[in-house]
Amino acid sequence: MKKLSVLVILFVLGLSFNTFAQSADFFATKWEISVAGTPNGDVKFVTKLERKDGKLSGELSLPSDPAAPKIPISNLEESAEKIVLYFSAQGYDLSLDLTKVDNDNLKGTLMNMFEAKAIRVKE
Numbered sequence: 001m002k003k004l005s006v007l008v009i010l011f012v013l014g015l016s017f018n019t020f021a022q023s024a025d026f027f028a029t030k031w032e033i034s035v036a037g038t039p040n041g042d043v044k045f046v047t048k049l050e051r052k053d054g055k056l057s058g059e060l061s062l063p064s065d066p067a068a069p070k071i072p073i074s075n076l077e078e079s080a081e082k083i084v085l086y087f088s089a090q091g092y093d094l095s096l097d098l099t100k101v102d103n104d105n106l107k108g109t110l111m112n113m114f115e116a117k118a119i120r121v122k123e
Contacts, residue, residue: 025051026100027083030121033060033096035110046121047073047085060087082108 033045049058056078060071074093075086083106085096098106098118106118 026080026103027056027078030123031106031118032063032121033098033116033118035096035114035116037114038110045071049076056083060085 028049028051030046030048033047035043035045044063045060046063047058047060049056051057056076058073058076060073062068071087071089073085073087077084077086081100083098085098087094087096094111096108096110096116097112098108098116101107104120104122108116108118110116
């Protein structure tokens with residue numbers, strides 16, 4: 001009986017560790033971000049967020065214009081359920097707030113004005 005209890009405890013701890021590891025790197029993946037209704041029309045970005053030295057970083061690219069230079073993310077804030085990307089585009093400093101909807105979707109706003117959605121890109 002004692003062996004069974006130890007096995008059950010180890011199993012539960014293993015599940016807890018696996019869940020924590022997945023949630024800690026939830027945002028560290030490739031995302032396709034759509035922003036609706038900007039002055040330049042609807043915009044799509046693609047970003048691959050990576051964790052380096054414990055910090056999340058990345059850059060944005062425009063899939064509609066592969067020759068366009070990538071837009072560096074100057075700052076990034078994250079919590080368990082939300083991420084905020086800061087970047088500059090067309091001379092403006094912008095912030096993009098995204099909140100977790102489910103395992104593959106985020107929703108939020110660009111500058112608290114334009115609706116934004118992100119979908120995890122499965123590779």
